[in-house]
Each structure stands twice: as C-alpha cells, then as structure tokens.
Amino acid sequence: MAPATDNGLGHAFADGVARWVDWCQRRAATVLLATLLVCAGAAYYLAHNLAIDTDTEDMLSAELAFRQNAIKLDEAFPQLEDNxxxxxxxxxxxxxxxxxxxxxxxxxxxxxxxxxxxxxxxxxxxxxxxxxxxxxxxxxxxxxxxxxxxxxxxxxxxxxxxxxxxxxxxxxxxxxxxxxxxxxxxxxxxxxxxxxxxxxxxxxxxxxxxxxxxxxxxxxxxxxxxxxxxxxxxxxxxxxxxxxxxxxxxxxxxxxxxxxxxxxxxGSAALESDELKSVEIGMGLAGAISATLVIAVLLFGLRSPGMMLSLFITLVAGLLWTAACAIFLLGSLNLISVAFAVLFVGLSVDFGIHFSLRASEHAGDGVSWRDALARGGRGVGGSLAVCAVTTSIAFFSFLPTKYVGLAELGLIAGIGMFVALFCNLTVLPALLRILVRRAPAFRGGSTILFPAVTRRLSARTIVIVGILSAAISGWVASGARFDFDPMNLKDLNAPSVETLFDLMDDGVVHPYSAEVLANGLDEATVLSGRLAALETVEKVDSIDTLVPxxxxxxxxxxxxxxxxxxxxxxxxxxxxxxxxxxxxxxxxxxxxxxxxxxxxxxxxxxxxxxxxxxxxxxxxxxxxxxxxxxxxxxxxxxxxxxxLEAGPMDIGSLPEDLKGRYLSAGGLVRLDVLPSGNPRDPEALRRFVTELQAVAPNATGAPVVIVEAGRAVLDAFGQALMISLAGVGIVLWLVLRRIADVLLVFAPVCVAALWTLAISALAEVPFNFANVIVLPLLFGLSVDFGIHIVMRQRGEKAGGHAMATTTPRAVLLSALTTLGSFGSIMLSGHPGTASMGLLLTIAVTLSVIAILVLLPALMHLFMRDRAME
Known part of the structure; x- marks a missing residue:
C-alpha cells in the first residue's frame, strides 16, 4: 500500500505517524495511565472553573456601531436592562x-x-x-x-x-x-x-x-x-x-x-431563563435517542464492541481536554461556543472511524493487529493531519469577524481539531491494542456498491446531473433567508413566552419598540416630531408624554x-x-x-x-x-x-423612579418609538429601521438590534468564507500539488452547500442564530470526506479504486454517527434547537450523497492517471 501522499515529506510524515502509533500501542498501559491523569486534571479544573456566559448581548462585538448605541443606552438607563x-x-x-x-x-x-x-x-x-x-x-x-x-x-x-x-x-x-x-x-x-x-x-x-x-x-x-x-x-x-x-x-x-x-x-431575564430550560428539556430526550442510535450505528459499522468503546473513551478524553483549554483561554463559554461539543463529536468520531477501519482493513490482509494499527497510522495519518489543518482553518476564519460568539466557537473548535488528531493517533491506538483482541477483518467495499461510477458514460451522466442540479439549486438558493428575529426561536409553550404574547395581544407591552437618545429636552421635542411623522412609526413616547x-x-x-x-x-x-x-x-x-x-x-x-x-x-x-x-x-x-389633593404637574415634579426611565442623570432623554404595521414581518421591520436610522442614526432597541445583528452575522460568514476558501485551498494545493485534485475536494462541498441552501428555501426552514453552526460543520465534514477519498485514491496502486476500500465505508459510518448524534435534536420542543437538528440532518445527508456519488464520478473523469475501473 502506497503512502497517502506523493512526496518525500509526505512519506516521512506517514512513517513518523506509524512509528508514533506503534510506540503508543506498545506502551498502551503507560499511555492510558497518562491519559487518565490528564483527564482527571481536566475534569477537576472544569469542575472548579467551568462558567457559561448566558448574556446574549455579548455574542457580537462591542465595537459595532449599533452595539455602541445599545451600550450607551444601557449606561444611561441601567434600570431598564436585563429586566x-x-x-x-x-x-x-x-x-x-x-x-x-x-x-x-x-x-x-x-x-x-x-x-x-x-x-x-x-x-x-x-x-x-x-x-x-x-x-x-x-x-x-x-x-x-x-x-x-x-x-x-x-x-x-x-x-x-x-x-x-x-x-x-x-x-x-x-x-x-x-x-x-x-x-x-x-x-x-x-x-x-x-x-x-x-x-x-x-x-x-x-x-x-x-x-x-x-x-x-x-x-x-x-x-x-x-x-x-x-x-x-x-x-x-x-x-x-x-x-x-x-x-x-x-x-x-x-x-x-x-x-x-x-x-x-x-421580560428579558425570564425569557432567557425559560429558553435555556426549554433547550435542556428537549436535549434530554434527544440525548437518549442519540446515544442509542450512535451505539447501534457503531456496532453495525465497526462490528466490534471493543472498537466502539475505544472510540467513545477517546471522544470523552478529547472533549475534556478541549473544554479545559477553552476555559483556560477564554474564562467562560457563551451560548454559541457551547456548541463546540457538537462539532468536536462529529469530527473526532470521523477521525477515529477512519483510523479504526483502515487498521481493520490491514488486519483483513492477514497481518497482526499490532502491525495493522501501525500500518493504519501510516495509511491514514496524512489525510487526518490535512483534515485537522483544513478544518481548523475553517473554524479559525471566524476569529477576525465581529461575531464574537462564533469567533470563540471557532477558536475552541479549531483547537479541538488538533486535540482530536492527537487523541485518535495516541489514545485510540492504545485502547484498540488492549480492548480489541480480534479485529473485524474489513477487506474494503466493492465497486458493485457504486455501479453507476464504474463506467465512463455513467460518470459523465452523474457529473452532468450534478452540474444541472447545482445550477438549479443556486437559483433556488437565492430564496434562502436568515431569520434575524430571536422571538422566532422561542418555545411558544414556555411560560414567559406565553405571558409576553398575552401582553402583546392586549397592547400592554411593545417588545419591538425602538429607542432613541436625545441630548436634552429641546432636541427630544424636535426628534419626537420628526419621528412621529414617519410612515412606519405609530407613536413616540417620551418624558413629555408623562405630563398630562x-x-x-x-x-x-x-x-x-x-x-x-x-x-x-x-x-x-x-x-x-x-x-x-x-x-x-x-x-x-x-x-x-x-x-x-x-x-x-x-x-x-x-x-x-x-x-x-x-x-x-x-x-x-x-x-x-x-x-x-x-x-x-x-x-x-x-x-x-x-x-383630590392633585396639583400642577411638570417634568420636574415627576418622581425619580418614573422620571429616570426617560431622563438620565446626565441629561439624556429616551424616546420610545413604536412601529406601525406588523413588526414581526421581516420586510416591515427592515423598512422601519431604515426610516428610523435616517432620522436618528443612534437609534437602538430590539428592531435595530435584530436587523443590524443579522447584517453583522451575514458579514461575518461572508468574511469567514473567503478566509476559509483561501486558507484551505492553499493547504490542499501544498499537499496535493495538483489544482485538479484541489477542485475535486471542493466540488462536492460546493454542490452540497447549494443543495442545502435550496432545500432550506423550498422547505421554508430559514437559518437563524441557533442553526447557523450547521454551516461550519457542513464545510468541515464535507472537506474532510473529500480529502479522505481523494488522498486515498492518490495512495492506491495502479488499478486500485478508493471506492473499493474501507474509506467510503468510513465516510458513510462517520456521517451516520453524526446524524445519530445530532439529528435527533430535531425532536426538541425548542424551535431553534429543532431547526438545528433538521438542517444538520439535511446538510450531512446531502454531503454524503455528493461525496459518495458525485466525487467518484468526477475522479473517474479527471484523475486519469489512476485506473478507476
């Protein structure tokens, strides 16, 4: 079996991985004792230092203009914050x-x-x-x-x-x-x-x-x-x-x-608390279903309880180490970065499955289990390392953005990729040596499983269908939307949400009102008049409203x-x-x-x-x-x-508790601006914010935050996408040395992304602040899947076929474990969590189809130096 790379450096790296894996399995007891001690230390550290910052305002950078306006309002009127x-x-x-x-x-x-x-x-x-x-x-x-x-x-x-x-x-x-x-x-x-x-x-x-x-x-x-x-x-x-x-x-x-x-x-405090409870309750059922599905998939796919247990222990160790690193570096997790576990599980298990199945494939060739583990490290070590680097680049690409919540998630998940790589090349071999006495012999798959890609005509047909579907999906995907309104992520059965909607129906509270700060009473009077004249404004309340x-x-x-x-x-x-x-x-x-x-x-x-x-x-x-x-x-x-003792009222005679809600100690006047029409209509809300900011650029409040936060998130993803494509592309070129092979890795990623966006648009399942982590996970998994198959094909001898090895089985098994782990959360009663599970299921399923159907057809046509028959 040829090494996974084509140059001397690649051979040296593969040999080094093989020697490392061999050392770890020969000293399995020492490695596992050290792992246990590090895990105990990490667990102790987390028990005493783990903190979760549930303040949603910290999700976006305080340097953003609309965040600056919100901070200024909070400083002037602190009694209205977190009510x-x-x-x-x-x-x-x-x-x-x-x-x-x-x-x-x-x-x-x-x-x-x-x-x-x-x-x-x-x-x-x-x-x-x-x-x-x-x-x-x-x-x-x-x-x-x-x-x-x-x-x-x-x-x-x-x-x-x-x-x-x-x-x-x-x-x-x-x-x-x-x-x-x-x-x-x-x-x-x-x-x-x-x-x-x-x-x-x-x-x-x-x-x-x-x-x-x-x-x-x-x-x-x-x-x-x-x-x-x-x-x-x-x-x-x-x-x-x-x-x-x-x-x-x-x-x-x-x-x-x-x-x-x-x-x-x-109120905001109760809404956030109930939302977290709703997520916890929903994740309870999902967790039980996920555990059952993952165990079933791994047992069926690996055919070895010892191998499955080894993967699970490796996963837990990696999670503990990554979490400890996160708390050490950041001090706390936020409501988005806690999802690093979702990303780590999906990608770490992917690493472990590829290593285990490659070792089992060698065991099927008749070599000893010890030699099979070392050869597995040599065969898959290069692709795992490339996957760790490219996926971490995708995650680290969020660091320069203003989306702090996702930037911290990117930092943790990026570090986690190297932790996963280390664990799966160190802890996993030691566990497999001890817990697996007789490895299941996998001799690879069969091209019969993929008959459509074994003939040039069929390959062309698949590529043509893939191109057409991508083009149509690109047109349909223009209808995909990002739902910026956090109210749509609330559990409608949560007590605080039911109460809020009852008050809204009665016109008692207005959670979609905007707020504007004026420098003094004279400016407030002028601004009130200009704002009240806007077509999208129903009324403006200020301190003057309190004086009869x-x-x-x-x-x-x-x-x-x-x-x-x-x-x-x-x-x-x-x-x-x-x-x-x-x-x-x-x-x-x-x-x-x-x-x-x-x-x-x-x-x-x-x-x-x-x-x-x-x-x-x-x-x-x-x-x-x-x-x-x-x-x-x-x-x-x-x-x-x-x-009967009432006397004349003016602003000066108002009680401080009441006056302080509209007039700050520093003389700033707060204007409460209520939108006309239906503020839950995204277009109506955008028009309101646009007109409002034209008159009062310093406007803040829920409508402004909803619209501007959405823009900031989209900008963050756009910026991160450019960085990811450039960074991952450069790494792949350095490793593969062929532009065609780099494009082969990217092609199914792009097609799967277009398919996902198109289904999101057709099914009217918008992206939101909860399910948005599906996008980096999709990118990471799809790129990894492509790397494994392309590099496996490059490492095959003449006449060999990557699709006839254990690699596609590993890809499929990895995808199924990811679906089993997180697809079940679509059963959650929390709309945001459920949508994350639904979109993740759609994205991973489409990614597997693109990798196992479209990619082989592309390789058949464009990797002509390899026999694909």
Whole structure:
C-alpha cells in the first residue's frame, strides 16, 4: 500500500505517524495511565472553573456601531436592562391594585435580589395625580357621579361595612335627588349580584372602582405589572433563577394563590431563563435517542464492541481536554461556543472511524493487529493531519469577524481539531491494542456498491446531473433567508413566552419598540416630531408624554370635586370589621331598610333583589357578606381622597423612579418609538429601521438590534468564507500539488452547500442564530470526506479504486454517527434547537450523497492517471 501522499515529506510524515502509533500501542498501559491523569486534571479544573456566559448581548462585538448605541443606552438607563417583568393577574381591578401594591412592597424589601422595583399602580405620586390623566369629559362625568353619591360617601367613609350600609339606606329613603337615587340603585344592584354569588358558595367581591368610575362590572382577568432589575448570575445556566424563585416564594408567603391571584413572569431575564430550560428539556430526550442510535450505528459499522468503546473513551478524553483549554483561554463559554461539543463529536468520531477501519482493513490482509494499527497510522495519518489543518482553518476564519460568539466557537473548535488528531493517533491506538483482541477483518467495499461510477458514460451522466442540479439549486438558493428575529426561536409553550404574547395581544407591552437618545429636552421635542411623522412609526413616547395635557381645565374640575367631597373625608376613616353582635344588628338593619324601600319608584327593584339575596344569609355568613361587599371600599375611598389633593404637574415634579426611565442623570432623554404595521414581518421591520436610522442614526432597541445583528452575522460568514476558501485551498494545493485534485475536494462541498441552501428555501426552514453552526460543520465534514477519498485514491496502486476500500465505508459510518448524534435534536420542543437538528440532518445527508456519488464520478473523469475501473 502506497503512502497517502506523493512526496518525500509526505512519506516521512506517514512513517513518523506509524512509528508514533506503534510506540503508543506498545506502551498502551503507560499511555492510558497518562491519559487518565490528564483527564482527571481536566475534569477537576472544569469542575472548579467551568462558567457559561448566558448574556446574549455579548455574542457580537462591542465595537459595532449599533452595539455602541445599545451600550450607551444601557449606561444611561441601567434600570431598564436585563429586566424581569412580574405580571399579577387578578379577578378584578380592585384586587389587582391591592395585590400589586402588596407584592411590590414585599419585593422592594428584598434588595439583595431585586433592584429598582417599580409599578405605576404602587406609586403614591401617580395615585395622587391619576385623575389628571383622564380626558376632561371623562373627568367631568366622574365629578357628576361623585356629586350624586356625595350624600352617602361620608357615611361609608366612616363605616365601610354593613352598619354603614344600613345608615345609607335610611338616608336614601329620604333622598329626592334623581341622580343620587340613580347612583344608589346601581350600587344596590351590584351588591345584590355579589351577595347572590356569596350565598351560592362562590368567592366574590364588590369592585368599587367600577362603581366610582361608572364602568361595567369587571369581567375576566385584570393585569398589573411590576418591573424590576434582578441581580443576575451569568455564571449560572439560569441567571434569573434566584429572582424568579424569590417572586414565587413571596407570592406563596403572602397568600396570593389562595386569594385568586396568578403570578407570571416575563421580560428579558425570564425569557432567557425559560429558553435555556426549554433547550435542556428537549436535549434530554434527544440525548437518549442519540446515544442509542450512535451505539447501534457503531456496532453495525465497526462490528466490534471493543472498537466502539475505544472510540467513545477517546471522544470523552478529547472533549475534556478541549473544554479545559477553552476555559483556560477564554474564562467562560457563551451560548454559541457551547456548541463546540457538537462539532468536536462529529469530527473526532470521523477521525477515529477512519483510523479504526483502515487498521481493520490491514488486519483483513492477514497481518497482526499490532502491525495493522501501525500500518493504519501510516495509511491514514496524512489525510487526518490535512483534515485537522483544513478544518481548523475553517473554524479559525471566524476569529477576525465581529461575531464574537462564533469567533470563540471557532477558536475552541479549531483547537479541538488538533486535540482530536492527537487523541485518535495516541489514545485510540492504545485502547484498540488492549480492548480489541480480534479485529473485524474489513477487506474494503466493492465497486458493485457504486455501479453507476464504474463506467465512463455513467460518470459523465452523474457529473452532468450534478452540474444541472447545482445550477438549479443556486437559483433556488437565492430564496434562502436568515431569520434575524430571536422571538422566532422561542418555545411558544414556555411560560414567559406565553405571558409576553398575552401582553402583546392586549397592547400592554411593545417588545419591538425602538429607542432613541436625545441630548436634552429641546432636541427630544424636535426628534419626537420628526419621528412621529414617519410612515412606519405609530407613536413616540417620551418624558413629555408623562405630563398630562389640559391641566388647568382638569385641576378646576378637581378643585370643584374637593369642595363638595372634601367634608365627607374630614372624619376619621372606619374599618370593615365588625363584632359578631354588631354584624347581626347591622344585617337586621339592612334587611329592615330594604323592605321599606321595596316599593320605592327608583330603588324598589334593586332593593328587592338585594333583600332576596340577603334573605338566605344566616348570622354565621354575615361576616363573609360584609367582607365581600366592603373589603375593597376603604382602599378606593383613600385613593379618592388622595386624588383630590392633585396639583400642577411638570417634568420636574415627576418622581425619580418614573422620571429616570426617560431622563438620565446626565441629561439624556429616551424616546420610545413604536412601529406601525406588523413588526414581526421581516420586510416591515427592515423598512422601519431604515426610516428610523435616517432620522436618528443612534437609534437602538430590539428592531435595530435584530436587523443590524443579522447584517453583522451575514458579514461575518461572508468574511469567514473567503478566509476559509483561501486558507484551505492553499493547504490542499501544498499537499496535493495538483489544482485538479484541489477542485475535486471542493466540488462536492460546493454542490452540497447549494443543495442545502435550496432545500432550506423550498422547505421554508430559514437559518437563524441557533442553526447557523450547521454551516461550519457542513464545510468541515464535507472537506474532510473529500480529502479522505481523494488522498486515498492518490495512495492506491495502479488499478486500485478508493471506492473499493474501507474509506467510503468510513465516510458513510462517520456521517451516520453524526446524524445519530445530532439529528435527533430535531425532536426538541425548542424551535431553534429543532431547526438545528433538521438542517444538520439535511446538510450531512446531502454531503454524503455528493461525496459518495458525485466525487467518484468526477475522479473517474479527471484523475486519469489512476485506473478507476
């Protein structure tokens, strides 16, 4: 068997590999002991130093202009970064306001976990000035209703319970004002409805805010939001886990679950945490399936449990060493570089399979297992070394790019190729010598497996079909797209994602809003006007939005309200609770007064309904009815009394927590720009960003980051592709010394890539930030496969055929193990992970077809100095 290369240097290298492999197997015990010690050291180092940076903002270089804008925004408004949005859902508005104040107060007390806890409904300033945010007509209508209710508001202020209701009913019997009676009838009717539900065993409460505002009875869930910046641990796989657990612990301790509340979490911190959980859950099932498939493929392909175990141990050792190198060099892994394991497994197993099968092929020629291992090293060492160099160049090509996440992946994976080469030429021979006593004898494949490439006419036909399919695929591939929106990678069943979409549907949050910084209030006013005039902009919010308009008119109405309502709140406020005796007396008084009002022209129907509802209430249930009717009243009357003290508002009078969300300490003003149309439409989002940046080049926020990050990623891949093609091409020319042979290696790679892009376009499976690692893996595997077959053909004697050796079997087996390892992740519930598994399956399958069908046909036509019959 001729060596794998054609020059003296190649012979010397092959002989050196053979001597090294022979030395390792003769001293197998020493090699494996040293391997065990290094692995133990690496494992210990990783156990104490392994860290994963889950901050997605670090994936792209901070030197990029849009990243600079985002960093400037984060520095000016740190309280808005890495937020956790706590969503409190309650059965009605009174319960929601009461609950959110309790929850916000409890969270604020945990300053070891939460920073800057903020909720508008909990802000005393906004509660005091809340009436100023009403439309003047709405405020006038409210004043009219409260004027009509004034006669009995004072009574309920002092006695917010059944006793006060009894006194109010006595006053109503003497009232003659139509408006007052109308308001009273509405109150009694709502009370009757609540009492009926309580009597039937339901948990009901009278919603006083609806009554005071003249709104229909609350129906469905009412939401209130608390925004906080949790202290995140980016060294953990779940940086927000401590904060999330603390929210739920507080809610449980405060009894929110038993009071009919529901606590949900979203915001960037919760979304990232749930995404990682989704990936972990999906990878659990995929891992079990992958392990089963890989074991089955290796057992079938290698026909030796000892050989399979040797490959597995070599793989684990290489992974440990590569991971330790990564942490030593970088300090931590990121959310993309953790995928180095995917690349390492696929390529390291490829190295091991080629070595093992080549040794088995020699064993099939009748030589001893020891000599077979040495000859296997001589025969495949050159191609493995070339593969390691070319693949590492492909990975290292990302280092100069601005895609930091992929650059770090490239560094680790590139180093990993040399680790894999060393392990498969050092550890694997030692393991095979000990664990494999009788090697399976592989005498190579047969050209019968590839009959179509054994005849010149068939070879031409295959090449022509390959060229035509590549041309058509190139045209179709123009429709392939890169999905830049990370929202499309989320698991729609994740709690934080469900919550976010619910809030988006209700128009409560706008995750696709852009942000612009203005240098001062004057510039902010000018910019707001210019941005609002854009066709793609729906509205612009800024600090000016927080200052109500028409304040003189509204304050005049509030002053008038204070004149007729103020005296009602002079007396000390009472409490809902009554003693048992007082409850019984109050219930009897209410019933008597209701009977007297039964024939009243305006109040009769409502009084009769309430009387019937209370008729079935015994003394023991009186407390439940009292609580149901009046629990929320004191809080609402307190809010009303506070709102009568409202005064003029301006930017200077806003509370710091609120003002600081739009005006930084350094005087920068934040503008919140909402896009019109559907921001999840890529084209609509690009138009919005283009128009936005034309007016405000420093714009940032989700839309800008999505679009600009996509551009940066595409630029990174373009740059890396040019470097890879040039670097790999030069190495292959130096080794092969024939341009035709270099092109033979590249041809199936290019065709497989075009096929993959075309299927991506036809199947509408876009590339994204998760599955993008398929591209370097496809390049690495395809180039390696081509190198193995071309170099094997060059090393064959005259009349030999590479396709009749174990090399194509090794290629096929390597591809099947890669598919078995990672194809199963398409079953993951996480869309990004699933798409990675799907595209990887497509890419590797097409790569094998190109290598085992198209490449032999090309070699038949263009390697005429070798007999291909």
């Amino acid at each position: 956790l949005l706590v969503v409190l859902e309650a059965p009605n508005s009174d319960a929601a306001d009461y609950g959110v104040r309790r929850l916000a107060a409890a969270m604020s007390a945990r300053d070891d976990i939460f920073e800057n806890v903020y909720s508008p409904e909990s802000d005393p300033y906004l509660r005091k000035h809340g009436l100023l945010y009403l439309d003047p007509n709405e405020l006038e209508a409210l004043a009219t209703r409260l004027a009509a209710a004034q006669p009995f508001l004072g009574t309920l202020w002092q006695q917010p319970n059944l006793a006060g209701l009894g006194d109010m009913l006595s006053l109503l019997a003497q009232a003659g004002d139509t408006a007052t009676l109308g308001e009273a009838a509405a109150v009694l009717d709502r009370m009757a409805g609540v009492a009926e539900r309580v009597r039937n065993g339901e948990d009901a409460r009278l919603v006083w805010s609806d009554l005071l505002l003249g709104a229909p009875a609350s129906a469905g869930t009412v939401r209130r939001l608390i925004q906080t910046r949790p202290k995140l641990d980016y060294g953990s796989l779940h940086p927000a886990a401590r904060a999330s657990d603390a929210v739920h612990d507080i809610a449980a301790r405060e009894g929110f679950a038993t009071d009919g509340y529901r606590i949900r979490l979203t 308009a028409d304040q003189d008119t509204k304050l005049a109405i509030i002053d008038r309200m204070a004149l007729f309502l103020g005296p009602a709140f002079f007396a000390p406020a009472g409490t809902v609770e009554l003693t048992d005796e007082a409850l019984q007396a109050a219930l009897a008084s209410v019933r008597d007064n209701l009977q007297q009002l039964a024939g009243h022209e305006d109040l009769g129907a409502a009084a009769t309904r309430l009387s019937k509802a209370l008729a079935g209430v015994d003394d023991k249930a009186a407390g439940s009815v009292n609580a149901a009717l009046f629990d929320y009243l004191p809080g609402r009357l307190n809010d009303l009394a506070l709102s």
